[in-house]
Amino acid sequence: MGKSTVESTAQKTLDTSLDQAVVQEDVVTEPLDVAHEVASIQAVPHVGQHTPDSLRLALIEAQYALRDTRDKPRGRGVVILMSGIELAGKGEALTQLRAWADPRLFKVHARMPVTPHSPVWIKDAALLPEKGEAVILFGNWYGDLLKAHMAYKQEKKSDKKKKDKDSKDSDDSQKMTGARFQRELEHLHAFEQDLRAQGITVCKCWFDLSWDGLQKRLDEVDKSEERWLNLHGLDWRDKEQYDQLQVLRTELGSDWINIDCSDASERNLKFGHIVLDALKTPRLPSPTAARRWQLAEIPAPLLLPDSSVMEKETYKARLKDAQKKFASLIRGRGDRPIVLVFEGMDAAGKGGAITRVVESLDPREYQVFPIAAPEPHELRHPYLWRFWSRLPEKFNGHVGMTIFDRSWYGRVLVERIEGLVKAGEWQSAYAEINRFERDLTSGGVIVLKFWLAISNDEQARRFTSRQQTPHKRFKITMDDWRNRKRWDDYLQSAADMFEHTNTAEAPWVIIASDDKLTARLAVLESLNRRLESVL
Structure with missing residues (x-):
């Protein structure tokens, strides 16, 4: 954390916030990861020797035991990912599972593979279980990855056969190349690791079938049903494609559980036992706190914000241009x-x-989300879950720019200061947030984060003004006055946040001024400079 000199003019305040404070957009040191170990569930769980009747009872008991954790601090959720070879019997195994267990306590979501956008997990994020729930994703982010990469391989093979010397190389920037496939897998594994750390057991089942077994079942398919076999974009009569898919399956990770589907009864029984083990898997221990947490240096602008006042006419002219x-x-x-x-x-x-940022825009071009304390149902999910569904249009149907008035950083600010989470949880959150923002930026999202700072005395003046202004009284509460006693704690938490989450792809910009006009203009002008540098 480098020290900053406090400038006397509004323009120098802007330059300080951009270039000399914590944010240095051209030279950014890598954030420090908070190390914590996150174990995964066993790649091949112990499959017991239940008969179908005893398995039925065990599954139902495990379902209700899981449901009972719904409102407990250490509650658990379970997500089952189903993938595999066509005609292996995934649907039949799932039908039998729901017949054995209480079908009301399994949420099943089925879909076909789609063209994936980074981060590939975002399409299914809203479907993930809350505490006490078991969710089965019949079709999921792995299916999207496999289909896209197989399509890329087939396209390359087709291009090679054409041997057209005059044709230009195709643009691979938006395709699931081998390098992108591996990168997306790496990001997926980190995402699943974070889910496990937040109390969600991730169980991945691959329904396998030999080439000969597949061909035999294809021979038995009614002609009227054959069209359904091409929905994944693969020719299941093509041995080369089959072999390629099996090779890719080995690259998905060692935590996949292989289910031999040559015998339907054995397949169903094994799947039932795997799900039973997942339902009974205990939650991982909470992340361990650092023995001695290294406090970051508080940036100078936070300690002494600029006090110069901008002329109103100057502000209006520059604001209009910005x-x-x-x-x-x-x-x-x-x-x-x-x-x-x-x-x-x-x-x-x-x-x-925020008002000045969106003032000249069409309301359809943006969405603003004011973030308050999480609702009870949100507390039953990983803390980032409530933000996943509020991301811009490329992911979830919202307009192209999303503005968060407070955000996921509450985890390392108010939740840390108020003791709402344990030290190990807020310390590990820095790395989780960095991975989340990395997933966004790798998908082309432009992420920019602003910290607005004022002096202690200026905050007191604004609080008093709010209390005395009828249409602003709703903005001030007793908690706001109480929080002033924690002023130094907030400064330190902000400094630690800058130290660990300021990255070249998702930088922090500090705007430190006691003058509202200066701060508003600084936000817009720095935002413009950032957009010019990345577009």
Whole structure:
């Protein structure tokens, strides 16, 4: 963390926030990962010797035991991923499972593979279980990856056969190349590791069938049903494609459980035992806190924000130009989503800054989410879950720019300070957040994070003003006054946050000014500079 000199002018305040404070967009040191071990479930669980009747009772008992953890602090969820060879009997095994168990306590979501967008897990993120739930994803992010990479392989094979010397090489930037396939797998494994750390057991089942067994079953398929066999984009009569898929399956990870589907009864029984073991898998221990947590140096602008005041006429002229430029930049960015994060001290001007950012835009071009304490149903999910469904249009149907008025950083700010989570949990959150933001930026999302800082005295003045202004009284509560006693704790937490989550792809920008006009303009102008550098 480098020290910053406090400048006296509004423009120098902006330059300080961009270039000299924690954020150094051209030279950024890698964030420090908070090390913690996250064990995965066993790659091949112990499959007991239950008969179908005894398995039925064991499954139902395990389902209700899992449901009883719903509102407990250490509650658990289970997600079962089903993939494999066509005609191996995935549907039949699932039908038998629901016949043995209580079907009401399994949430099943089935879909066909789709063209994946990074992060590939985002399409199914909203379906993940809360505490006490078991969810079965019949079709999932692995199916998307496999189909896309197999399609790429077939396209390359077809291009090679054409041997057209005059044809130009195809653009692979949007395709599931081998390098991208491996990168997406790496990101997926990290995502699943974080799910396990948050109390979700991830169980992955591959329904396998030999080549000869597959061909025999294909021979028995009624002609009217053959069209359904091409939905995954594979020719199951092609031995080369079959072999390629089996090789790719070995690259998916060692935690996949292979189910031999040559015998239907044995297949169903093994699947039932695997699910039983997943339902009974205990939650992983909480992350261990560092024995001695190294506090980061507090950036100078946070300790002494700029106090100069901008002339109103100057502000109006520069604001108009900045807003016009911003509108032009975002409308010319193509299909790249934008995520803006606003954090800062209470009454630092987050709402006012956001208003000026969107003032010149069509309301259909953005969405603003004010983030408060999580609702009870949100607390039953991983803490990042409530943000996954609020991401921009490329993922979940929202408009192309999403603005968070407070965000997932509450985990390492208010939740840390108020003791709402254990030390190991907020310490491990830095690395989890970095992986989340990395997944966003690897998919083309532009992420920019602002911290708005004011002095202690200026906050007191603004609080008093709010109390005395009828239409602003709703903004001030007793908790706001109480939190002033934790001022130093918030400064330190913010400094640690900058130290561990400031990255070249998702940088922090510190706007430290007691003047509202200066801060609002600084946000827009720095936002424009960032967009110009990445577009």
